[in-house]
Amino acid sequence: MSNEIELIKDPGLPAHVHRSTDTDPKAAARAERQVAILFGLSAIGTLTLIYSYIFIKDDVFIFIPILGQTHLQQLGIGMGMAIALFCVGAGLIHWAKTLMPDEEVIAQRHEFRSEDEDRSEFIKTVKEGASAAGLGRRPLIKSSLGAALGLSALSPILLLRDLGPLPKDDLSKTSWKAGTRLVTDPGDRPLRPEDLEVGAVAQTLPEIASGEHRLLSDIGKDAVLLIRLRPEEFNLDAERLSWTHEGIIAFSKICSHMGCAVALYEQQTKHLLCPCHQSTFDVTRAAKVIFGPAARPLPQLAITVDAEGYLVAQAPFNEPVGPSFWERSS
Amino acid sequence: MTARERIAGNVAGYVDDRTGAAKWMKKNLTKVFPDHWSFLLGEICLYSFIILLLSGTFLTFWFDPSMREVVYDGSYEPLKGLEMSAAYASTLDISFEVRGGLLMRQIHHWAALIFMVGIVVHLLRVYFTGAFRKPREFNWIIGVGLLTLGIVEGFLGYSLPDDLLSGTGIRIAEAIIQALPLVGSYLAFFAFDGAFPGTSFIPRIYTVHVLLLPGIFLALITVHLMLVWYQKHTQFPGPGRTEKNVVGYPLMPVYMAKAGGFFFIVFGVTAFLGAVAYINPIWLYGPYTPGQISAGSQPDWYMGWLDGLVRMAPPIETHAFGHTISWNILIPGLILPGIMFTGLALYPFIESWATGDKREHHLLDRPRNTPNRTAIGVMALTFTLVSLINGGNDIIATTFHLTINQMMWFSRIAIIVLPPIAFVITKRLCLSLQRADRDLVLHGRETGRLVRMPSGEFVEVHEPISPEKAWLLTSHEQLAPLELPEHDASGVRRAGSIKNKIRNRVSRAAAVAVPKATETERRELEGHH
Numbered sequence: 033m034s035n036e037i038e039l040i041k042d043p044g045l046p047a048h049v050h051r052s053t054d055t056d057p058k059a060a061a062r063a064e065r066q067v068a069i070l071f072g073l074s075a076i077g078t079l080t081l082i083y084s085y086i087f088i089k090d091d092v093f094i095f096i097p098i099l100g101q102t103h104l105q106q107l108g109i110g111m112g113m114a115i116a117l118f119c120v121g122a123g124l125i126h127w128a129k130t131l132m133p134d135e136e137v138i139a140q141r142h143e144f145r146s147e148d149e150d151r152s153e154f155i156k157t158v159k160e161g162a163s164a165a166g167l168g169r170r171p172l173i174k175s176s177l178g179a180a181l182g183l184s185a186l187s188p189i190l191l192l193r194d195l196g197p198l199p200k201d202d203l204s205k206t207s208w209k210a211g212t213r214l215v216t217d218p219g220d221r222p223l224r225p226e227d228l229e230v231g232a233v234a235q236t237l238p239e240i241a242s243g244e245h246r247l248l249s250d251i252g253k254d255a256v257l258l259i260r261l262r263p264e265e266f267n268l269d270a271e272r273l274s275w276t277h278e279g280i281i282a283f284s285k286i287c288s289h290m291g292c293a294v295a296l297y298e299q300q301t302k303h304l305l306c307p308c309h310q311s312t313f314d315v316t317r318a319a320k321v322i323f324g325p326a327a328r329p330l331p332q333l334a335i336t337v338d339a340e341g342y343l344v345a346q347a348p349f350n351e352p353v354g355p356s357f358w359e360r361s362s
Numbered sequence: 363m364t365a366r367e368r369i370a371g372n373v374a375g376y377v378d379d380r381t382g383a384a385k386w387m388k389k390n391l392t393k394v395f396p397d398h399w400s401f402l403l404g405e406i407c408l409y410s411f412i413i414l415l416l417s418g419t420f421l422t423f424w425f426d427p428s429m430r431e432v433v434y435d436g437s438y439e440p441l442k443g444l445e446m447s448a449a450y451a452s453t454l455d456i457s458f459e460v461r462g463g464l465l466m467r468q469i470h471h472w473a474a475l476i477f478m479v480g481i482v483v484h485l486l487r488v489y490f491t492g493a494f495r496k497p498r499e500f501n502w503i504i505g506v507g508l509l510t511l512g513i514v515e516g517f518l519g520y521s522l523p524d525d526l527l528s529g530t531g532i533r534i535a536e537a538i539i540q541a542l543p544l545v546g547s548y549l550a551f552f553a554f555d556g557a558f559p560g561t562s563f564i565p566r567i568y569t570v571h572v573l574l575l576p577g578i579f580l581a582l583i584t585v586h587l588m589l590v591w592y593q594k595h596t597q598f599p600g601p602g603r604t605e606k607n608v609v610g611y612p613l614m615p616v617y618m619a620k621a622g623g624f625f626f627i628v629f630g631v632t633a634f635l636g637a638v639a640y641i642n643p644i645w646l647y648g649p650y651t652p653g654q655i656s657a658g659s660q661p662d663w664y665m666g667w668l669d670g671l672v673r674m675a676p677p678i679e680t681h682a683f684g685h686t687i688s689w690n691i692l693i694p695g696l697i698l699p700g701i702m703f704t705g706l707a708l709y710p711f712i713e714s715w716a717t718g719d720k721r722e723h724h725l726l727d728r729p730r731n732t733p734n735r736t737a738i739g740v741m742a743l744t745f746t747l748v749s750l751i752n753g754g755n756d757i758i759a760t761t762f763h764l765t766i767n768q769m770m771w772f773s774r775i776a777i778i779v780l781p782p783i784a785f786v787i788t789k790r791l792c793l794s795l796q797r798a799d800r801d802l803v804l805h806g807r808e809t810g811r812l813v814r815m816p817s818g819e820f821v822e823v824h825e826p827i828s829p830e831k832a833w834l835l836t837s838h839e840q841l842a843p844l845e846l847p848e849h850d851a852s853g854v855r856r857a858g859s860i861k862n863k864i865r866n867r868v869s870r871a872a873a874v875a876v877p878k879a880t881e882t883e884r885r886e887l888e889g890h891h
Binding site for chain 2: 036037038039040041042043044045046085090099103105109110111113114115116117118119120122123124125127128132133134136137138139140141143144145192193195197198199200203208216235237248249250251252253255262269273284286289290291293295296300305307308309310311321323324325326327328354355356357358359360361362
């Protein structure tokens with residue numbers, strides 16, 4: 033049955049159709065001029081670049097629709113470069129398409145598989161080579177070589193050891209201690225409760241001695257957000273409530289998901305939102321996660337006021353701040 | 363012989379006297395390349411890589427890869443007097459003090475985006491036309507490697523300026539490292555030389571970005587191109603084109619002119635974008651500090667799908683025996699991408715295992731003629747697109763006045779529901795297109811001309827299609843499903859029968875097709891008319 037079915041036949045490569053530039057000398061001359069014009073435009077582009085680089089002042093801005101206020105020097109250099117390059121390319125391709133031969137050529141392929149004879153010789157050589165080395169017959173060499181090579185892979189790993197210190201308990205600790213004042217960031221001013229109105233938010237850091245330099249690595253763990261609500265708006269257990277002061281509640285600003293700064297506070301809903309992955313925390317319920325990928329609330333810092341009436345930490349954070357890690361116990 | 367031809371001849375002779383390359387050069391200068399617009403996609407990647415090398419070298423002359431704190435004293439007023447890293451300050455200097463510096467930065471960034479778009483679209487072309495089949499599996503794997511490294515290289519590149527946005531990206535990368543069970547906090551401390559962000563990270567990724575990865579890129583791209591050269595390019599089916607030949611234009615002069623010209627065009631377009639389209643205006647973001655962030659933090663598009671997966675992950679962590687495992691980070695950040703890229707790299711082997719087809723292929727498939735492969739591709743693409751959309755969920759939500767919750771729930775459901783639907787629809791569409799091809803061959807094309815018959819009936823006149831078109835629509839091969847033995851002669855299950863059963867079933871699914879039109883059928887139909 034299948035022998036009787038006749039398939040549609042390959043009609044072969046269609047006959048070549050000549051372009052007008054192949055048959056008409058005038059068309060060919062026109063194409064040549066077009067190519068030359070494109071190359072000429074490219075030269076104008078380069079001249080624009082040179083002119084812009086040398087003669088356009090650095091402080092000149094012009095208004096261009098869509099682009100808006102535009103730095104003229106950058107624009108001149110860029111457009112000059114774009115025109116110079118694009119026109120060379122367009123010219124080359126136009127040349128190839130109109131004036132170079134466009135008759136399709138057929139080349140033959142060969143199968144990559146070698147002749148059977150060569151192939152069996154090759155396979156034989158490999159087999160003989162493998163058996164001459166005698167790995168299979170000499171298990172002692174095989175296993176000791178494997179062990180040696182495996183062991184030697186340790187050295188590059190070991191040599192990278194000094195890239196950094198061991199973490200120890202660094203991820204679990206912050207600079208906050210009992211009695212550390214909360215100071216504004218930026219500004220380093222200590223805060224009194226009355227500096228914050230109800231509904232206000234402040235970004236704070238632990239106070240450091242004057243002249244001391246704050247490391248970014250410390251800010252990455254110490255950043256704390258203060259939010260003032262009306263005390264009756266809280267929905268907290270007694271312990272957590274005692275960590276607040278006159279409606280002011282303090283949370284680590286470092287997201288418990290991936291460590292971004294949780295900086296978006298929505299006054300109406302009293303939600304904190306992390307702009308990285310949209311984890312949303314409810315301030316009234318001790319930063320409980322109400323949406324998004326974060327699995328833990330933001331750690332809460334217990335605060336109170338010191339003898340001079342400034343806000344201070346009651347105690348250090350009682351859990352590590354920031355994203356999770358293997359050694360974290362809760 | 364003109365003077366010019368004589369000079370060309372002398373140059374060729376001079377080279378051959380010193381290298382003996384005449385035979386090799388003769389063969390390769392006349393090498394034939396098939397022509398198709400989609401074969402330019404890989405060229406775009408190559409050219410944007412060259413642009414990246416050139417513009418990147420320019421940037422290194424002024425960029426200071428250091429996290430040493432300096433006080434900014436440049437011409438950009440809003441940041442004057444601010445403490446920042448030398449990396450950020452020198453990036454500002456490139457943007458404002460170096461003539462053409464901002465342009466080069468923008469060309470570099472645009473070229474990186476084009477490089478990645480080029481790789482992805484090139485990969486889709488290779489996938490949907492089956493160009494990855496034997497003997498080109500090695501090149502497929504190298505391509506997947508280049509894609510993966512491209513993502514890493516791009517991420518490191520936009521992290522170098524140490525602005526507020528890129529620092530946030532590094533913070534997220536650190537959290538992924540830190541989330542690794544057992545070794546996470548150690549690896550993070552080694553990578554950052556202590557607690558995040560430390561002062562070593564920028565110089566370290568600088569070395570990786572400008573030396574290590576570009577070196578690996580150069581090596582892989584060289585092998586990639588040599589293999590294309592040696593194996594000869596695939597070609598689309600058509601009249602006169604077979605598995606045994608290549609129909610196209612010779613390298614010299616046509617392809618040299620076209621490919622060389624195309625390089626200048628890609629460079630020109632990139633320069634144009636750099637000149638008129640602002641990208642990554644780092645001076646608006648400010649220097650990085652871990653306590654601050656800008657709303658609408660977005661990675662570049664090729665990282666967006668990964669961020670989208672992380673955003674939609676359910677909030678699951680395991681706390682047991684004093685240890686924490688963050689599934690909400692590990693699954694979207696490492697496990698899913700790992701599965702995706704492994705599957706991508708292994709696809710050629712999976713397909714040949716499923717169809718049992720171990721032959722060489724040099725003629726490309728029209729996607730409709732391989733419904734299963736096309737449907738799998740569209741399914742994977744749908745998955746990635748939903749993740750990518752979710753990676754911009756905040757921007758989409760504010761633009762279209764949706765809530766972020768609506769966006770997130772849409773993505774969480776869509777990422778599970780849409781890919782299978784996409785698979786089914788694509789497969790049906792492919793089969794419908796096959797049916798349309800069959801109709802076209804058997805009944806000819808619709809002319810749009812209506813004729814009234816003596817009986818009053820209206821009919822549309824069909825005209826037979828050209829023999830070339832008929833060949834194009836029927837030249838593909840339709841594979842029969844595998845029939846591997848599941849039982850031995852006495853009806854007992856053989857060893858490996860389950861494997862055979864799975865292969866049989868998969869290959870049956872892969873072989874579903876509308877029978878292509880044949881000459882015999884065409885003749886029979888003519889008899890009826």
